[in-house]
Amino acid sequence: MISTTATMVVHGPEAFDAGDTGRLIALLSPRRVLVAGVMARTAAEESSLPVTCTDERPSVVLAALSGRAFLVNRGKTPESGRIFGELVAGRLEGLVHVECSSRTVYRWDGGDEGLAREIASLTGYALVRRESARARAPGTREVRGCLPGEAVFVNGIVIGTATAETVVLATEGGILRPVSGLDPKPHGLEKLHRAGLPDLDAAWCKSGPVRRVPPRQGGRASRGGRVAVIDHCGHTLYREIAEGVCGVLAVGDDTTAVCGHICSHAGIPVFGVIDGDADAIVEPGYAPGSVVVEVIDGRDDDLGREVAATRDLQAETWDEWVEETLRTLAGRVRVVVDRRGEEDAVR
Structure with missing residues (x-):
């Protein structure tokens, strides 16, 4: 156990999906665990670990903390993990960074030496001292x-x-x-x-991909309520899916994929409007009741905005809202994902 308890800030879903977060909690007994990142929040909620999720980036979370703190990350490669730590360190005055992909504890820019040594000792990770490169051309x-x-x-x-x-x-x-x-x-x-x-x-x-593993399925959310609109900005989803949301209108291929992935665990169905230019950034997954339509002629931007502007976004039931929306779009779209009528998953 770290002699003076510290706050652990976890970035990205990979540290949860690979089991690093749970293992480090057991080894280090941090005072609390804060989670930074949209997909990290999804992975954290699926893990059921005792953590607190935030909507801020790691540097903002770390800068706001008083007392000892350290960053946990698992980069897609050891080098990308080191680069990420350097980027965060460049926004702070010293950082202790636990990079799980290389089993390294980085002490950036004169970060807490005692904390870095304790973590390295308890984990068996190598301790490396580095200075971040802060100079960059304006703009x-x-x-x-x-x-x-x-x-x-x-x-x-x-x-x-x-x-x-x-x-x-x-x-x-x-x-x-x-x-x-x-x-x-x-x-x-x-x-x-x-x-x-x-x-x-x-x-x-x-x-790169925002997450590499498929989502876990949750139980079905409320059948009626507000339809949240997410237009090409899936990273804002958690701000919108508060209590009372029965479904999400997602506009854009990648936005639909991200919303479907996140909402699968939350049990919130998605009505996605796409035009076929997906970049395969996340493993697909959709809650029961979800439908994805592809625009036959035109762009998802225009049709999605039309649906958001012309359909009542307060639905008596999600299923009826979907059926009526499909009727209004008849002949203009093709259904490419259809999870209507499927049974709810059991948590």
Whole structure:
């Protein structure tokens, strides 16, 4: 047990899916465990471990803490895990980072030496001291640790495919411009700009799948209530699926996949509107009652916004709302996922 109890901040679903979080809780007995990240929250809720979920990124969570704290992460590769820790450390004044993919405890920028040593001793991980690189050209952002061929996100929207280990982005003339390392997806960049030009320093940037394992199925949520609308911003889902939500209208291929995955465990059905440009960022999964339709002619953006604007988003029952929505879209869409009439799963 750590002599002076510390707070453990867990980033990403991988640390839960691989069993790292449970093992580290048993070894280190942290004072509390905070979870950062949308898919991390999903994995955490599935794990039933005693944790508290947040909507903030790890650097924000860590900066707000008083007392001892450390970051736990499992990168898709040891190098990408190290790069992630360096990115977080660059926003803080010292960091202890437990990287499970390489079994390493990093002490970044003069982070708590005693805490780092204790964790390394209790886990058997190697202790490594590093300094983060903080200098960056104004108005630019590097997304490092990419694997060529994988999707690159900014604020939850896929803007292209990595062609190198580092993608460089810049804001110029009111637009976001790929500088290098990216095969851009024009429709994704259009969606991003429509949502508002992001502050690159504060934007959530990542590459690769958002989770690699399928979701666990939960029991069915309320049959009637509010229909939440998620339009190309699946990372905001948890803010919307509060009590009283009976289903989600998801607009966009990747958004539908993310909403279906998260809502599967919550037991909330999804009505997804897609146009076939998915980037395979997450294992699919949908709660009973879910339907996904593909636009026959046009784009999911336009049809999704039309549905959100013309359909009553307060549903007496979800099933009736879906049936009426399908009637209004007859001849304009094809059903590609249909989980109507399926029995609810047992938790």
